[in-house]
Amino acid sequence: MADIKKVILAYSGGLDTSIIIPWLKENYNNCEVVAVSADVGQESELEGLEEKAIKTGASKLYIEDLKEEFVNDYVFPTIKAGAVYENKYLLGTSFARPIIGKRLVEIAKAEGADAICHGCTGKGNDQVRFELAIKAFAPTMPIIAPWRTWDLKSRDDEIEYAEAHNIPLKITRETNYSKDKNLWHLSHEGLDLEDPANEPMYNKEGFLEMGVSPEQAPDKPTYVTIHFEKGIPTAVDGVEMDGVTLIQTLNKIGGENGVGLADIVENRLVGMKSRGVYETPGGTILYHAHEVLETICLDKETQHYKQQVALKFADIVYNGQWYTPLREALSAFVDSTQETCTGDVKLKLYKGNIINAGVTSPYTLYSEEFASFGEDDVYNQADSAGFINLFGLPIKVKAMLDEGRVK
Known part of the structure; x- marks a missing residue:
């Protein structure tokens, strides 16, 4: 501890990091604490x-605008x-941690810091995500994780510590949800949600922040059209937008229609x-639209294999392994599949539901002429008999041999 004179703290201003500043100074010989807040779209949470x-x-606070890169x-x-x-979690917290960890290291090197500190609990995933990112860019940098060493055992203990040190908090013991907010989503954990038998209080004033419950959504549908270029969304309703603005726009549209609420029991790392x-209104719309576009732009074998890749990719992101050769290799494969994923997807939003309302692409693999139930000159239906005979040959052979063995 005596060797640590300056610490870079990942600082959100929430309960954990608010009390960590005085705790570090008490336990590390009054070390200098440089706070770093990454702006990944949490908006009002950065105020003050x-x-x-x-x-x-803290000796200073960096507020780093990382939204575009994020x-x-x-x-x-x-x-x-x-x-x-x-099947449900759209990785909102997961993919925000690597970029924050990377920036912490950059500032730590610029400041000549002796250690990096985070406020993640010893039970959670974020400790892994932050520390793997730090190791990727500063493999020998000491990491301080107070939750793994201090005497505080609960969020109530933290509130008592804050009160004893005159640290202002925006929460009370009654509103003490553990939340994480960024441009992509807002997560809620703790309190009544710790019992899966309890229904979330979607209609309680102040619970939802990015939208409304489906019951409170309008009684008429909202239509939205999203344009993609090589798998990347670039326009909403014909208006071209940068990525940050596009997500903000879809957050508003989706939130107003009760879209993007997910109640999940997940397996932590x-x-x-x-x-x-979780509230992920814009993200839920984008995932749905992108999947619809792929149905007409990808061939069967690529589409099915990509679904397997998606499962592994999700595990990698969730587990904090963004900066790994495997993630880079999978992204290279994904980018290849997206070369023809250009087009428009029209969706109808109604009381939490997303309903397909049309999809077009200059690279579509769907042929109405081939798929038609009407008369056509492009497909000889008699050809299917030979196909079925060959495709079903293993089944036929096994059945014949089984019959012989029974006798």
């Missing part, structure tokens, strides 16, 4: 952070892969199950 960080003992280099590659963790409620 600098004043709060300085008042609680979307282009982490979000869009994951959408293109179709990666969804355990550390081995336990956890329950969370």
Whole structure:
């Protein structure tokens, strides 16, 4: 501890990191604490952070605008892969951690820091994600994780510590959900959600922040058309947008229509199950639209194999292994599959539902002439008999041999 004179702290201004600043100074010989807040689209949560960080003992606060890089280099590659963790989780917290960890290292090197600190618990996934990212860019940098060493055992203990040190908090014991917000999503964990038998309080004032419940959504549908270029969304309703603006636009449209709510019991990397409620309105629309576009742009074998890749890609992102040769290799495969994924997808949003309303692409593999139930001159239906005979030959041979063995 005596060798650590300056620490870079991943700082959100939430409960954990608010009390870590004075804790570091108490336990590391009044070391200098440089706070770093990564702006990945959490908006109002960044307000007043600098004043709060300085008042609680930090020497300075960096607020790093990473939104554009976050979307282009982490979000869009994951959408293109179709990666969804355990069929529901759209990886909102998972792919935000690698970019933050990378920036922490860059600032630590510029500041000549002796260590990097994070406020992740010893039960969660984020400790792994942060630390793997740090190891990728500063393999020998010491990492301080107070939750693994301090005497505080719960969020109530943390609140008591904050009160004793006159640290202002935006939460109370009654609203003490553990939340993570960025441009892509908002997660809720803790309190009543820790019991999977409890229904989330979607209609309770203040619970949902990015939209409304399906019951509160309008009684008429909203149509939205998304344009993709090589798997990347570039326009909404004919208006070209950068990635950040596009996601913000779809968050508003989806949120207003009750789209993107997910109540999940997931398997954490550390081995336990956890329950969370996620709001991902724009992301849910984008995943749906991209999947629809792939149905007409990818051939069967590529589409089916890519579904297998998507499962592994989701595990990699969830487990914090973004900066690995395998993730890079899988992304190269995915990019190859997206060369023809250009087109428009029209969707109808209604009370939490996303309903297909049309898809077109200049690279479509769908032929109405071949698929038609009407009369055509391109397909001889009699050809299918020979195909079935060959395709079913193993089944036929086995059945014949089994009959012989029975006798």
